[in-house]
Amino acid sequence: MSVIVVLIAVSLLVALGFLIAFLWAVKSGQYNDTYTPSVRMLFDNENKDSEKEK
């Protein structure tokens, strides 16, 4: 069953990668604002409505 060691190692590696990504996201302020992004994505910044966004 040694392959399970490989799988756990690979899975941990993936998890570690995501952990680093998570810490980066928190540290760099990605989640400081947990409301605006949900509204912002509703507006497309095509030329016709770019005036409104400013």
Place this chain on the structure above:
Amino acid sequence: MELERFSYDNKIVKQFGIATIIWGVVGMLVGLLVASQLFAPSLNFNLQYTTFGRIRPIHTNAVIFAFVGNAIFMGVYHSLQRLCKARMYSDLLSKIHFWGWQLIIVAAAVTLALGITTSKEYAELEWPIDIAITLIWVAFGINMFGTIFKRREKHLYVAIWFYIATWVTVAILHIVNSIEIPVTFWKSYPIYAGVQDALVQWWYGHNAVAFFLTTPYLGLMYYYLPKAANRPIYSYKLSIVHFWALIFIYIWAGPHHLLYSALPDWAQSLGTVFSIMLIAPSWGGMINGLLTLRGAWDKVRQDPILKFMVVAVTAYGMATFEGPMLSLKNVNAFAHFTDWIIAHVHIGALGWNGFLTFGMLYWLIPKLWKTELFSKKLANLHFWLGTLGIVFYASSMYWSGITQSLMWKQFTDVGTLQYPNFLETTLQIIPMYMVRATGGALYLTGVFIMIYNLLKTAKQGTFVDNEEAEAPALVKSTEKFVKGKRHKWLEGKPVQFLLLSTVVVLIGGLVEFIPTFMVKSNIPTIASVQPYTPLELQGRDIYIREGCVGCHSQLIRPFRSETERYGEYSKAGEYVYDHPFLWGSKRTGPDLHREGGKYPNLWHYLHMENPSSMSPGSIMPSFPWLLTQNLDTTTTAAKIKAMMSLGVPYQAGYENIANEDLVKQADVITQDLNKAGAPAERNKEIIALIAYLQRLGTDIKVNNQQAQK
């Protein structure tokens, strides 16, 4: 703040959209054909290329990687550009990605029809295509990360995180599961054997569902559902929690596909525990999607797009509740190997993936062509046909799965099996197979209506290849880039290099490390278990080629109902030379692990020629070509050599004399068949297949006989 002018690439979105629809139709048509063959085996047109075992993987690969795959790329290429306020990183990479992926799909369809397959579910494609997939996936990765790096919006919307997780995890899963030793250009053996191969395969298989059918679609849901409803997601905070919780839990649930198998108990329990934990994030996501529509349900009544999406999200919730329930050992003991699982995956596939795709298409196509949807009525008709199709499909498969499992496990008062003949349990559920095909046909009819509707929509609008847009540059980060050299270095080409090298290093490291690791552990634990003879090995590869594993398991679970029916339960040590493992995941026919010695050679000969001659009413297709096609013995040496390099203990130099042994063994079987009156010839494929079938599971039987003496 100065506005930068740029344009979104809509052409690539259109291309992936068209591919989604075309491959969707192909995949579903093949699915309908496969489903119909289960009650009308003659629908294989007497051709080996269209027989169940070969086209079932075409159906699964087409709907997963071609239909859903292209839909993912369509959605990602459309939404990522808008969320990042940037054009895709490279138009050339987009092109390479698109055409490369379509080429892979065509290659997959052709090779699978020809019987070129590794037999590992959802990873059937042979090694040259595996390499192509890796390369195209890297192209996609560079393109995606490149776009993310040059974005004009600092915040990464939650959908982007789902896309990133998809890319990273699929890359790793694909590489780890596809490490194989090439024998010829179109044949390879996986380096893992038996239980190990099974574990790797279902670690992959489960996560393929998780990271190809689920995470990218959640990302798409978080973009297209708010867009279609024109209101923000219910709780953005919850979506963030949803993402991170899902990512950290999902990858550990794979062993729930191997409950009651020869896998160690603790690994099985681990799989179960994580599966149960998955309910929390999954339902968090579903609730988040549904509550987005709070106070707007009147919109759902009028808008077919929202209807599709609501059913999709509900199906996601149902499937992700049912999944953990199915990974409870007592439920799994009952449901595994039956049509229940087919119902479960199709709730996900038809409901979640299919309906969300349709919703996206109905929203996106009018948008891209700058017009309104041609007919809401037709879209509503599609919705109801599709929903009805799902209801027919799922209810018939639940019924059939439960019926069959109850019949398999039913004992009489005196303690013998009530239905000792497996065929009885099959004949019982054939009406359900017909209902299922009807459901599929309804669903497909809806798709054709959608195509007409979308064509009409496109015709009345005008498509713009490059959509002009403008947005302010990302100020903060550019300051950073000027200040620190490190960021500048990250910004440039080295990023692509980093990505590429990660993949290369990963492949290199694993290729070097895993084989040596595996070979050492492939020491047989049961003394009487011997490597396959050259003829059996060739027969095994025919078994793989014809896709027998699609309907026949080779894993007898330690239940009385199974040992009574099939014989001694399967031991891990019996599979040490099985590259690949052939446990299967579905019993449309009986288990074959103890098939060896059960019937005379003649029975197998006649049964393969025409199954209903031996078992009247059987729904197994005929394999007459095995009786006329010559066995290709030129590959024997290469196969033996490959096996030896994987640690299978043939004598040194055996590859040179293997064919002599092969002929000797074939002679014995042929003579036996001739004596019994069959016009068998020594050099035909059927002889090798019979040799393999007669060998199955006999290693332990021999052992018992010796022990008794």
